Amino acid sequence: MKILVYASLTIALAACNGSGDGGSGQGAAPNDALLQAAVRAKLATVDVDSATAVNVEVSKGVVLLSGDAHSQLERLEYSHAARSVAGVRDVDDKLVVNPRMQGLRQQSSDATLAARVSTAIAAQAGINVFHIRTSAHDGIVTLQGTVPSSSIEQTIADTARGVSGVKRVDNRIVVAR
Secondary structure: OOHHHHHHHHHHHHHHHHHOOOHHHHHHHHHHHHHHHEEEHHHHHOOOOHHHEEEEEEEOOOOEEEEEEHHHHHHHHHHHHHHHOOOOOOOEEEEOOOOOOHHHHHHHHHHHHHHHHHHHHHEHOOOOOHHHHEEEEEEEEEEEEEOOOHHHHHHHHHHHOOOOOOOEEEEEEEEOO
């Protein structure tokens, strides 16, 4: 059984490495797939946001990077990281610097803050959170919806302001008259 597993792994690795074809022909696709995975992994060491912000394509050992980077420095780090992967012949850097880009960490942080604000609002006696939509971006919480009185609207806004991590509240709540 061990010999069969070892033989299967050896054949699989040989196929992925393009053994016997000089790196061309049928071996090119598996090599490119492995390089793509290796480059993605290397980019994640620069910044985890690369998983959603940077697209990696590989053809015959040439890596195409497209998508967004937070800064020029991060763009250069991505390009350098891709070049450092063994087997990469060249890198075509088509990344765009976008300082407003929102990556995984920011999206997660915003969603967590919005959920904490919604929970705090729901904890207020007599306030039905389902009529209030809460969103967050960089610590700015937006409240939208309709409530029956200005005292409820004020309680909701004050509650949101009191949640840790809230920098500002954009209160768009409408009082139904």
